[in-house]
């Protein structure tokens with residue numbers, strides 16, 4: 001009898017590492033292989049735009065499991081072993097090096113990569129993006145106090161890099177579409193507050209503009225914006241968001257649409273193939289179809305995928321949460337909202353200490369807490385944990401109660417563990 005090839009995980013990040021840990025802790029004793037495309041053991045990326053970028057911490061506190069855990073637990077962790085194609089009918093895949101690997105069940109956790117900006121000059125030295133440890137170290141090497149760096153795009157990564165570089169003494173100019181940073185996720189009101197915080201720290205904000213070109217002879221000397229403005233700089237960091245890593249699934253028959261389509265149990269359209277983390281476009285019982293690009297989801301979705309792989313899955317109904325640190329300011333967010341028809345504020349935008357509630361048709365969909373609300377994952381009694389419970393309840397809530405400091409948010413919804 002041929003031995004079972006066991007479970008193979010494609011991808012070596014946060015979701016993959018947590019799935020492997022979940023499988024072993026869940027009692028799976030069979031062969032388990034992780035095929036990754038980066039040299040590192042699975043780790044969390046948040047410090048790459050924060051403490052690690054600023055040289056304040058190493059990555060030891062961010063490993064999913066210590067490096068020795070994999071061998072100790074008979075997990076074959078193969079870094080630099082990118083998967084090139086998958087054949088679900090044959091239950092086999094091929095690596096980029098041409099090796100054929102069979103599987104019983106496959107978990108796709110290949111995450112995302114930076115979206116390329118199609119601008120002239122983007123290949124010049126000193127034009128960088130941030131996703132991996134190596135990217136981070138390249139940026140850190142160029143972060144020289146007093147020199148000017150342009151950050152193009154002010155989503156979370158752009159904002160955090162702008163903050164960290166400023167803290168390192170670098171002069172930062174940020175160029176971004178829209179009226180303020182993070183408007184797409186947080187709306188113009190909260191975006192304006194964040195813009196003000198960056199400006200107060202000395203970041204030059206050029207709103208409503210894109211990058212038209214990067215100029216220089218061999219290495220970047222300046223960028224040109226879409227309105228023709230020229231900004232001299234010694235480096236340019238392009239932060240235009242990510243796209244899911246799914247190209248290797250072309251021709252596999254696995255249904256794709258803005259990532260790998262999965263149901264509430266992390267199952268793809270192909271029998272025996274599952275997906276989780278940034279790459280997975282999931283059917284969520286509360287939010288509909290969503291692809292979430294955050295650390296807490298990568299961890300919990302990886303764990304959920306492990307349970308599903310073991311046949312013990314339950315519908316994944318995590319309310320989602322994430323955080324972002326910029327300077328001394330801490331943003332925590334629960335829920336998921338790409339559109340809302342009402343934004344209600346409790347607290348003070350002026351003092352940058354508030355909760356901002358996004359409502360759609362009278363239902364609370366998401367809450368952003370800036371320097372307020374606690375950590376919804378770690379503090380069960382916090383305002384944001386109460387908000388998560390309120391979002392999960394799916395019920396209607398009156399805007400004036402949300403705005404009223406006299407109303408205890410914890411009274412509005414039954415407590416529910418995240």
Ligand SMILES: Cc1cc2nc3c(=O)[nH]c(=O)nc-3n(C[C@H](O)[C@H](O)[C@H](O)COP(=O)(O)OP(=O)(O)OC[C@H]3O[C@@H](n4cnc5c(N)ncnc54)[C@H](O)[C@@H]3O)c2cc1C
Nearest residue numbers: 011012013014015046083111112277278293294295298322
């Ligand atoms: C700089 C930075 C800071 C961040 N900060 C925060 C934060 O503060 N808070 C927060 O909530 N989130 C943050 N995030 C987002 C968070 O890191 C991601 O949501 C998380 O990394 C997703 O994990 P993942 O395992 O799904 O995907 P990834 O981390 O993308 O990992 C996927 C892995 O699969 C590999 N891979 C790709 N293609 C293949 C292939 N064909 N075969 C094999 N392997 C492949 C990749 O190389 C990668 O190692 C940050 C992200 C970055 C880049």
